[in-house]
Structures are given as structure tokens and as C-alpha cells.
Amino acid sequence: MAIGSALSVGLLGLKAFIVQVQAFVSPGLPHFSVVGLPDASLSESRERVKSACQASGFHWPETRVTVNLSPASMPKRGSSHDLAIAASILSASGVIPHDCLEHTITLGEVNLDGTVLPVQGLLPIMLLARERGIPRMIVPQGNAQEAALVEGLEVTCIRHVGELIELMGGDARYRIPADTPAASSCGADAEPFTPPVAGDMGEVVGQHMTKWALQVAAAGGHHVIMVGPPGSGKTMLASRMPGIMCPLNADEELEVASIRSLCGTLPYFGISDVPPFEAPHHTASNAALVGGGSGLARPGAITRAHRGVLFMDEAPEFSSQALQTLREPLESGYVSLSRAKGTTHYPARFQLVMAANPCPCGFAYGSGERCTCRERERVRYFARLSGPILDRIDIQVEVPPVDRIGGDDGRPRESSRDMRRMVVLARTVARERFAAYGWSCNAQASGEWLRARTSAKVIASVNHALETHRLSLRGADRAMRLAWTLADLGGRVSPGVDEIDQGIMLRTRLR
Structure with a gap:
């Protein structure tokens, strides 16, 4: 034998x-x-x-x-x-x-x-x-x-x-085809990967308010939705989001690279400290978004965006069912997929960035005189983004049309490098504050922790927003997380009334 x-x-x-x-x-x-x-x-x-x-x-x-x-x-x-x-x-x-x-x-x-x-x-x-x-x-x-x-x-x-x-010491007789790549070292002499380079925020004309909102999102790990007419720069802003986010640490780099290795895309990206960016088309199926396939499920877009940005352009054009599949991963940070041959668990801790037009034609802004949509069409269009989904999005910001391309109102265009420097400082403060709890940013802080360490004046402002139905209970916690992020960016030890007012404004801007 x-x-x-x-x-x-x-x-x-x-x-x-x-x-x-x-x-x-x-x-x-x-x-x-x-x-x-x-x-x-x-x-x-x-x-x-x-x-x-x-x-x-x-x-x-x-x-x-x-x-x-x-x-x-x-x-x-x-x-x-x-x-x-x-x-x-x-x-x-x-x-x-x-x-x-x-x-x-x-x-x-x-x-x-x-x-x-x-x-x-x-x-x-x-x-x-x-x-x-x-x-x-x-x-x-x-x-x-x-x-x-x-x-x-x-x-x-x-x-x-x-x-x-x-x-292994045996004898072989073989011929290697001529088109087979030549042998090279598997060690340090191997040719390194050259990951793609993201664009710079300084290239975006205007939109200072939106850039600030994205900086707040990057500093605290908050989800964002941008609503504005076509051509206002929503896609351009979102694609530059990874450039202002906190660089990945060594463990996160290997985690992201492992996912890319499993998906077969590591030769294109390599190991990089730039957070990943995924932008599925609005016709993407549930399986393409969260993962799927026969036998054992394969990773979807939300897993490929782990530790980075999932950008959903034309968000109301996604199917309602596809949007609803995001609810659990947004809360838990992972997705479990059961198929015939077993259950697979994939990480999915991403920042959701959505972009939407104000209506199907895109021109229901300002006076709305250019809009050709009926009221019923506008309501039906935005109703695809259900209340539970919007309630999980911390920052809701309007992106107005740009009315000039020269001079930029005399205000300097802040580069991604400058914005990222502020984000890194704010993240460092948050990471030190949450070291005993295992959280890395304000978006992960529990509501109990927030309520116990936020001043009575700030809590009173939140209660007023709850009484007037500007916020839900989940929205109240998220507004306080935004306030803590704003305090970190401003160099304050804890948020005050100004920070919570700004946090509530960022959450309820679209309303």
C-alpha cells in the first residue's frame, strides 16, 4: 500500500x-x-x-x-x-x-x-x-x-x-511553453504593486459646505447623503473621499488586501494605506451588493468597501430591496450569507456615501422653475430611500449648483492633504478616548456612553429636537456622535450647544 x-x-x-x-x-x-x-x-x-x-x-x-x-x-x-x-x-x-x-x-x-x-x-x-x-x-x-x-x-x-x-529531489522531463513568464524571486526582489492614486479635493470647484461635511464624515466615520442637481460635483466629491480619510493601519491594510486577494483584484491595488472605494451601478442586484452565488457565497460590494467608502450614485434608482439589504450591515459591520454548502461571514464596516438628484429630472432646486416633474413623481422618486435607511445616515447635505468657475469666491481650495491632516488629528483624539472600549471613531460609540458624558445643556437641545420630531431616538444618538466629532475637529474636550446644533442641522438639512 x-x-x-x-x-x-x-x-x-x-x-x-x-x-x-x-x-x-x-x-x-x-x-x-x-x-x-x-x-x-x-x-x-x-x-x-x-x-x-x-x-x-x-x-x-x-x-x-x-x-x-x-x-x-x-x-x-x-x-x-x-x-x-x-x-x-x-x-x-x-x-x-x-x-x-x-x-x-x-x-x-x-x-x-x-x-x-x-x-x-x-x-x-x-x-x-x-x-x-x-x-x-x-x-x-x-x-x-x-x-x-x-x-x-x-x-x-x-x-x-x-x-x-x-x-523535491526527483527527476522530471518537461518543457515550459515560451509564453510562460520567466521565474523570479518570491521575496523582496519581486516587482512591487503600484496602487492607483485618488484625486485631490483641491480640484473641486466651490462646494465648501459639502467639503466640510465630508471632512466631518471622515473624522467621525459617519454616513453621508448628498442631494443636488446634475453636474454640481457630487460624484467628483465622493470619489475623493478616500483621500481625506484616516490612512489604514498595518492590520487594516492586511484585512483589506485579504479581501482583494479573495476577489482576485489584489494585483491591481496591492497593499495600500488608502481606504478602498466601491461604486456599484444602480442596476446592481442584491447578490452583487451584499454578496452571493451558488454553493458558497462570494463577497459583494459592501465587503469590498470594508474599511473604506461604498458610494451609491443615483441612490433612488437602486431597487428598494437592494437598499433594504444595507440596513443590517450598517448597524453590525458584517454580513452573514447562507447558501447550500454553508454559511460565510464577511466583514462590511464601510462608510456609506449616497448621491441623489432632488427629483427625476434633477432640477427641483431653488425656485424649481426648470423642473418638469409632477409632484407625485418627485415624492415617489425620493420615497425609494425609506425612513429606516435615511435615519441611519448621519449627514444629509445639499449640494447647490456652482455659479462661477473663476476665483472660487476668493476662498482658497483646501487640498486633500490638508483636510486629511485635520481628520487624522480628530481620529487620534477619538481613538485615545475610546481605547478602553475598543472603538476607533465616534460613529461606533454607544448611546449610553454618549448620554453619560454629554453636558446637560447639550442633552436639553437634543430633547427639544426629539419633542419637535426633528429627530428620532436613533437620530438623537447620531446627532450627539456628530457633535463629538465636531468637538474633536475644533479642539474641544467635549461638545457644547454650538456643536450639537450643527450636528442636528447636518442630520436634518434635507427636511
Whole structure:
């Protein structure tokens, strides 16, 4: 009896788990089977692995070959286990030593000609390997840049199954296609990522009030909706929001990069301290927004926007059902998706930035003389943003049309760098204040904490707004969070009446 083994890693959402791959080559009629809850793409690895091994000079055994993926109770998906399956069969057949892959994770999709293709989700897998103390990894050459991001691991990048055989001390006969990228280091010599650069707030003409509101939102982690006519700069302002937000720390960078690795977009973004920015189209489905898919759910836009900005342009054009799916993630900061093969949990702590026209034609502002919409159409248009959704949005600001492009009213245009400096100072104050509670910004503070540490005069102003129905109870807490953010930006120890009045104004501006 010959049994070979190798280690691979599976992903259940962002949660990685070790998969032990065992191959049993036994007497019997020629047959190749893979067991252990593989999905369709993993079951098809039989043909890929068999052809790839033969392309490396290995004579496939004319006997029964059984591959088991354990733990058998966990679903395994994708083609990233191909290389580990091939390695276990090579080990069981004596082509490579039986113990050569001990304490080594092997990952990669194999082609019919034996070339090894890159895989998605390598970063969370490498973080698991480092956490478990597994010292070595063998990964595809196409993942060299991503493999260089995690220190403390001995990572070898290969291009062909034949290279794996030679690396383990075996003999192989193979030919690497000419169009295959040349081998390079998986370490510090790998070519670094070049993340895209965001635009600058100084490029936006006018809109000083809106810029201030966005600065308050960035300083306190508050959600925003901007309402104004077409061409007033709403989209341009929102796209520059990440440039004024507090840079991500090292843990947050790896968290965001892990999500991008799982989605296959890490080669474009790399590891960056700039918060992510996601802008789904208004025709996006529920699954595209919150995540979905058959078998195990994939991340949606709200997860890709984790630690950053989810921008919903033309917000009233989104379906009511899609908008309602945001309610729970806005409160909890994560989303749980149950599908046929299991439940996946994805982080979704994002800042929501919405933009909307005042009516379907967009010109119901000022005197409204240019508006061609009927009253019923205007009411129906904005009614798609339900009360529970709007109540969760801290800042509601009007974006008026710009009436001049020269001079900017003699007021200097503040750059993103200057705005971010103020945001970082305010966030630092809030982080120190909430160090004992695990909160990082005012938007996460509990209502009980706010009410216990806010002055009686401020509470009286909030009570008056409650009595006159300007605020709901949830809105009262959010107005106090805004007041604390305004106090942090102004260098005050705690908010006063001016700050709470401004906070209430920011919440009720559209009303």
C-alpha cells in the first residue's frame, strides 16, 4: 500500500483552514477519484492533474488512484488544490520522497501541459500558515508579487509541475511553453504593486459646505447623503473621499488586501494605506451588493468597501430591496450569507456615501422653475430611500449648483492633504478616548456612553429636537456622535450647544 500526502488550504469566505491531501495508489482497474466534498471545478482536477503529471515525464499508474481531502466535512472549492493533489500522487508513486512535503503548503492550479497557474485568496492563506507555524509554501510564479507581502515564510514560486518534482529531489522531463513568464524571486526582489492614486479635493470647484461635511464624515466615520442637481460635483466629491480619510493601519491594510486577494483584484491595488472605494451601478442586484452565488457565497460590494467608502450614485434608482439589504450591515459591520454548502461571514464596516438628484429630472432646486416633474413623481422618486435607511445616515447635505468657475469666491481650495491632516488629528483624539472600549471613531460609540458624558445643556437641545420630531431616538444618538466629532475637529474636550446644533442641522438639512 502506497500513500502520499501534501498540505493545501481551503477558504470558507475569508476563513482559511488546512486541508490534508492524501493519495492512495492501490491494485485494481484503472480509476481516479477525488473524495472529501469537492465542488465541480475541483472534481474536474482529475483530468488536469493526470495530464500535467504526464507532461512532467511521470508514467501514470495503470491502477486505482484515490485522493481524499480532509477534513471531509468541510466543503472544498476551486482549482487551487490541483498542485497538492499532484504532489500527493507523485509522493505515493515514489517519484518524490514521502516526507518531503511535510510542513509545506502547496497551492496552485495546473494546466494540461503541466504549467502552474496563479490562484485567488493567497494572502489570507499565507496569514493562516504564519499563524499555524507552517514554515514553507510552494505557490505559482504568477503569485510572486502577492507572496512577497507576508514576512516570516519560506516561499518558493514554480512555473511547472516538473519544477516541483526537481525541487523535491526527483527527476522530471518537461518543457515550459515560451509564453510562460520567466521565474523570479518570491521575496523582496519581486516587482512591487503600484496602487492607483485618488484625486485631490483641491480640484473641486466651490462646494465648501459639502467639503466640510465630508471632512466631518471622515473624522467621525459617519454616513453621508448628498442631494443636488446634475453636474454640481457630487460624484467628483465622493470619489475623493478616500483621500481625506484616516490612512489604514498595518492590520487594516492586511484585512483589506485579504479581501482583494479573495476577489482576485489584489494585483491591481496591492497593499495600500488608502481606504478602498466601491461604486456599484444602480442596476446592481442584491447578490452583487451584499454578496452571493451558488454553493458558497462570494463577497459583494459592501465587503469590498470594508474599511473604506461604498458610494451609491443615483441612490433612488437602486431597487428598494437592494437598499433594504444595507440596513443590517450598517448597524453590525458584517454580513452573514447562507447558501447550500454553508454559511460565510464577511466583514462590511464601510462608510456609506449616497448621491441623489432632488427629483427625476434633477432640477427641483431653488425656485424649481426648470423642473418638469409632477409632484407625485418627485415624492415617489425620493420615497425609494425609506425612513429606516435615511435615519441611519448621519449627514444629509445639499449640494447647490456652482455659479462661477473663476476665483472660487476668493476662498482658497483646501487640498486633500490638508483636510486629511485635520481628520487624522480628530481620529487620534477619538481613538485615545475610546481605547478602553475598543472603538476607533465616534460613529461606533454607544448611546449610553454618549448620554453619560454629554453636558446637560447639550442633552436639553437634543430633547427639544426629539419633542419637535426633528429627530428620532436613533437620530438623537447620531446627532450627539456628530457633535463629538465636531468637538474633536475644533479642539474641544467635549461638545457644547454650538456643536450639537450643527450636528442636528447636518442630520436634518434635507427636511
